[in-house]
Amino acid sequence: MGIGLLILIVLGLAGCGFLLGRQRALSLVEGDARRLHSLPSYYGWSVLLFTAVPALLLTAAWLFLQPTVVAHRVAASIPEATVTARGGLDLVMTDIRRISEGLDLIARREGLDTKAVAALGTDTALKERLGAVGVAAGAGSDPAVFDAALAWRETSAGLHRAMTIAVLLLAAAGFLFAFLRISPALRARNLVEQFVLVLLISCSLIAVATTFGIIASLVAESWSFFRIYPASEFFLSTVWNPKFGGGSQLGLWPLVWGTIYVSLIALAVAVPIGLLAAIYLSEYATPRLRATVKPLLEILAGIPSIVYGLFALITVGPILRDWFAMPMGLGASSSSVMTAGVVMGIMLIPYVSSLSDDIINAVPQAMRDGSFGLGATQSETVKRVVLPAALPGIVGAVLLAASRAIGETMIVVMGAGAAAKLSLNPFEAMTTVTVKIVSQLTGDTEFASPETLVAFALGLTLFCFTLALNVAALVIVRKYREQYE
Amino acid sequence: MTDASLPAAAPKSLLVADGRTRRRKAAETRFRLYGVAAIAIGLLALVFLLTSVLGNGVNAFRQTFVEIPVTLDEAVLDKTGTRDPKAMAKVTTVSYGKLIQQALEAELATRGIDTSALTEKQVMSLMSKEAPADLRRQVLADPLLIGQTITFDAFATSRVDGYFKGRVTMESASRDSNITPEQLVVAEAMAGAGLIETRWNWRFLTAPDASELRPEAAGLGVAILGSAYMMLIVLVLSLPIGVATSIYLEEMAPKNRWTDLIEVNIANLAAVPSIVYGILALALFINFMGLPQSAPIVGGLVLTLMTLPTIIIATRAALQAVPPSIRDAALGVGASKMQSIFHHVLPLAMPGILTGTILGLARALGESAPLLLIGMVAFVKDFPSAPPEGLMQPATALPVQVYQWTQRSDPAFVERASGAIIVLLTFLLTMNAVAIILRRRFERRW
Numbered sequence: 001m002g003i004g005l006l007i008l009i010v011l012g013l014a015g016c017g018f019l020l021g022r023q024r025a026l027s028l029v030e031g032d033a034r035r036l037h038s039l040p041s042y043y044g045w046s047v048l049l050f051t052a053v054p055a056l057l058l059t060a061a062w063l064f065l066q067p068t069v070v071a072h073r074v075a076a077s078i079p080e081a082t083v084t085a086r087g088g089l090d091l092v093m094t095d096i097r098r099i100s101e102g103l104d105l106i107a108r109r110e111g112l113d114t115k116a117v118a119a120l121g122t123d124t125a126l127k128e129r130l131g132a133v134g135v136a137a138g139a140g141s142d143p144a145v146f147d148a149a150l151a152w153r154e155t156s157a158g159l160h161r162a163m164t165i166a167v168l169l170l171a172a173a174g175f176l177f178a179f180l181r182i183s184p185a186l187r188a189r190n191l192v193e194q195f196v197l198v199l200l201i202s203c204s205l206i207a208v209a210t211t212f213g214i215i216a217s218l219v220a221e222s223w224s225f226f227r228i229y230p231a232s233e234f235f236l237s238t239v240w241n242p243k244f245g246g247g248s249q250l251g252l253w254p255l256v257w258g259t260i261y262v263s264l265i266a267l268a269v270a271v272p273i274g275l276l277a278a279i280y281l282s283e284y285a286t287p288r289l290r291a292t293v294k295p296l297l298e299i300l301a302g303i304p305s306i307v308y309g310l311f312a313l314i315t316v317g318p319i320l321r322d323w324f325a326m327p328m329g330l331g332a333s334s335s336s337v338m339t340a341g342v343v344m345g346i347m348l349i350p351y352v353s354s355l356s357d358d359i360i361n362a363v364p365q366a367m368r369d370g371s372f373g374l375g376a377t378q379s380e381t382v383k384r385v386v387l388p389a390a391l392p393g394i395v396g397a398v399l400l401a402a403s404r405a406i407g408e409t410m411i412v413v414m415g416a417g418a419a420a421k422l423s424l425n426p427f428e429a430m431t432t433v434t435v436k437i438v439s440q441l442t443g444d445t446e447f448a449s450p451e452t453l454v455a456f457a458l459g460l461t462l463f464c465f466t467l468a469l470n471v472a473a474l475v476i477v478r479k480y481r482e483q484y485e
Numbered sequence: 486m487t488d489a490s491l492p493a494a495a496p497k498s499l500l501v502a503d504g505r506t507r508r509r510k511a512a513e514t515r516f517r518l519y520g521v522a523a524i525a526i527g528l529l530a531l532v533f534l535l536t537s538v539l540g541n542g543v544n545a546f547r548q549t550f551v552e553i554p555v556t557l558d559e560a561v562l563d564k565t566g567t568r569d570p571k572a573m574a575k576v577t578t579v580s581y582g583k584l585i586q587q588a589l590e591a592e593l594a595t596r597g598i599d600t601s602a603l604t605e606k607q608v609m610s611l612m613s614k615e616a617p618a619d620l621r622r623q624v625l626a627d628p629l630l631i632g633q634t635i636t637f638d639a640f641a642t643s644r645v646d647g648y649f650k651g652r653v654t655m656e657s658a659s660r661d662s663n664i665t666p667e668q669l670v671v672a673e674a675m676a677g678a679g680l681i682e683t684r685w686n687w688r689f690l691t692a693p694d695a696s697e698l699r700p701e702a703a704g705l706g707v708a709i710l711g712s713a714y715m716m717l718i719v720l721v722l723s724l725p726i727g728v729a730t731s732i733y734l735e736e737m738a739p740k741n742r743w744t745d746l747i748e749v750n751i752a753n754l755a756a757v758p759s760i761v762y763g764i765l766a767l768a769l770f771i772n773f774m775g776l777p778q779s780a781p782i783v784g785g786l787v788l789t790l791m792t793l794p795t796i797i798i799a800t801r802a803a804l805q806a807v808p809p810s811i812r813d814a815a816l817g818v819g820a821s822k823m824q825s826i827f828h829h830v831l832p833l834a835m836p837g838i839l840t841g842t843i844l845g846l847a848r849a850l851g852e853s854a855p856l857l858l859i860g861m862v863a864f865v866k867d868f869p870s871a872p873p874e875g876l877m878q879p880a881t882a883l884p885v886q887v888y889q890w891t892q893r894s895d896p897a898f899v900e901r902a903s904g905a906i907i908v909l910l911t912f913l914l915t916m917n918a919v920a921i922i923l924r925r926r927f928e929r930r931w
């Protein structure tokens with residue numbers, strides 16, 4: 001039975017539970033709702049919640065844990081010789097998983113049952129058929145691996161059946177429990193409200209769980225990276241040269257330099273333009289001009305970064321190359337730090353301008369009035385009174401923009417190039433932390449090699465960087481707000 | 486400042502500005518101009534960005550077609566004569582290719598177009614390599630066509646298409662290994678005879694992606710469907726979870742360390758770079774839970790996690806905007822706290838919540854970095870089936886399709902990538918417009 005059908009059955013049962021529960025409550029008091037503790041529908045709700053929620057939670061938990069259990073069972077059945085011959089348990093398991101997925105695909109396309117799949121055999125014909133459904137199965141011809149893949153399918157199918165039965169039983173049990181509990185004196189409303197409160201609390205814990213998940217996955221995988229690759233090399237080396245055959249040099253610094261260089265150029269574009277635009281809009285512009293220009297600038301913030309990436313790739317890159325880099329003899333590459341930086345700067349203009357705009361507006365009018373009263377012109381007031389007063393907030397805004405710039409991916413993937421080097425020439429292609437995360441993790445990669453795992457260490461670095469910037473920015477902005485409240 | 490307090494050395498007219506005043510006035514004007522220039526640069530950048538992408542992409546919606554009558558010979562296509570789909574499926578695209586070639590040559594001969602400068606292969610390669618497969622699909626879908634002569638619309642190959650759109654010139658063709666100027670001369674003659682025409686191409690929106698050698702046949706069908714599946718998952722998961730979280734934090738939660746922790750968490754999650762979510766999805770959903778790569782379910786889950794903070798922030802603002810008197814009145818007539826929230830506060834906050842949700846969905850729709858990491862860059866040619874099974878099958882997404890096309894060498898794909906951007910921006914524009922209309926129509930000032 002498919003998951004979708006199972007969920008539909010549970011929901012259907014819950015729906016019936018609602019109607020039957022309400023009916024039963026009413027019939028217990030011969031239709032006289034005043035003799036019930038709660039409104040009749042609350043009795044229905046109690047049955048619905050007890051039927052659906054535990055069963056659905058069990059489904060989710062089971063689906064979450066099933067692959068681990070299957071992997072554990074299958075791993076125990078693989079002969080030791082196969083594991084050593086194929087270079088480690090992780091690699092074998094990846095192969096097994098891939099082949100069993102391929103077998104699933106074949107079975108679905110050709111309508112085969114389990115026996116027919118087992119009879120497919122391990123010869124080259126199977127390899128071709130797996131290839132035909134888009135599965136590259138290098139190890140498919142190894143009988144031990146093929147058997148393990150069959151065992152994988154069998155265990156999965158068995159556990160799936162067990163799950164279906166367990167979920168249906170749990171739904172039925174919940175239904176009976178809640179249904180038989182109904183009596184006129186049952187405090188159904190309080191019961192339902194407690195239940196809903198627990199649901200609300202568990203939903204709000206998802207945010208915490210996400211953070212925990214991010215940190216746990218980054219730390220765990222970085223840990224396994226540092227076990228096979230020396231941390232001192234990673235943090236101190238200035239060479240980035242991954243080789244998928246082994247013997248890579250994975251130094252962090254070229255990537256960090258590229259990231260910082262691109263971000264600096266982006267800020268050099270975004271901060272002056274954004275800040276001056278914010279000053280003009282909040283101090284000089286008429287309300288009408290403000291009402292038209294502000295949303296227009298904010299469109300820039302709503303455009304997805306892939307659009308900026310394409311803009312960098314097909315428009316800005318060639319222009320910078322033909323008009324600046326080539327005449328000045330600085331390089332002939334259309335993807336460069338400059339391209340990515342300028343385009344990212346355009347993207348960041350609205351972040352800087354709308355944050356600074358808020359902050360400038362928060363400077364009390366009395367300060368401006370005092371300055372005007374002493375005879376200062378408007379620009380003198382802005383430069384000598386408003387900006388110094390708003391400075392902490394503006395610094396916060398710039399830090400937030402910087403954290404955006406560091407974490408931005410698509411623009412640098414499409415605009416900055418892929419060569420990791422330490423150079424000062426802004427028209428040269430360089431690369432950033434985010435570009436390397438993408439390039440190390442896309443494509444068919446072995447999951448246990450340092451070349452892949454390094455992406456997690458890079459991710460951790462990136463996460464810490466942006467988190468520090470954000471926290472600093474928030475602290476500064478909050479301090480500043482308190483100053484004028 | 487004036488120098489009124491200084492000892493007056495020489496009497497000056499108040500009507501004539503002195504040097505210092507002039508300088509200050511000039512500084513004022515300059516400063517103003519800086520501001521205007523900054524705004525102008527920002528707006529110009531916006532206009533430049535949009536015109537460059539749109540200008541490049543409009544052509545993707547138009548395609549050059551070769552239109553020829555093809556006789557579907559029963560002797561070739563259905564030897565048994567039973568119109569049995571299984572037997573007919575055995576006929577490969579090679580046979581269809583031969584049919585098309587004969588038809589094309591015959592048509593060129595009757596129209597009197599001179600093809601003596603070209604080899605047979607070169608004549609055939611004016612058409613897309615996809616043409617035989619197209620014809621085969623058409624015939625298998627409707628076996629009764631066999632024996633008739635139909636007008637067959639084939640894509641022209643991307644270079645011919647580029648020639649009619651101005652992307653390819655005679656000069657560039659002479660350097661191109663995929664096309665020769667002689668072929669373009671024949672194409673020109675065919676256009677004159679009405680055999681080739683450039684017109685609106687629906688298949689750009691409905692067809693699946695095509696291989697590197699057939700840019701003319703590539704379409705956005707799978708990408709649009711995959712994006713739609715993911716948006717469905719995001720909507721179904723993030724709306725209830727986000728609303729539940731906001732209700733708890735805004736209305737129920739006591740102020741203590743735990744709720745502070747949750748709030749700080751949500752604020753931080755909103756600022757985590759999207760690529761980090763991709764790493765989370767790869768480690769948790771794919772490696773740990775064993776969900777399939779490139780599946781909409783994984784993309785939907787990771788986009789849900791990314792969208793949650795946006796929806797929570799919007800929902801909390803909407804809940805805050807409902808005046809306390811509503812809650813007080815409900816409590817006053819005997820409603821429980823829960824009843825006051827679910828029966829009164831939540832319905833009143835709904836327009837604001839929906840607006841925030843749509844904006845969150847729009848952000849999620851344009852997001853591509855995390856999807857790259859979960860394998861959505863794979864080449865997918867088959868449509869996923871209907872949900873829920875389809876959610877587990879490989880698909881791709883609009884922004885990722887754009888990225889994928891830009892990575893291919895044929896310049897025709899750049900045009901299609903820009904076209905895909907137009908589709909993406911149209912969706913985003915529609916969603917934002919709906920959000921604005923919702924806000925305008927249902928916004929209540931208390």
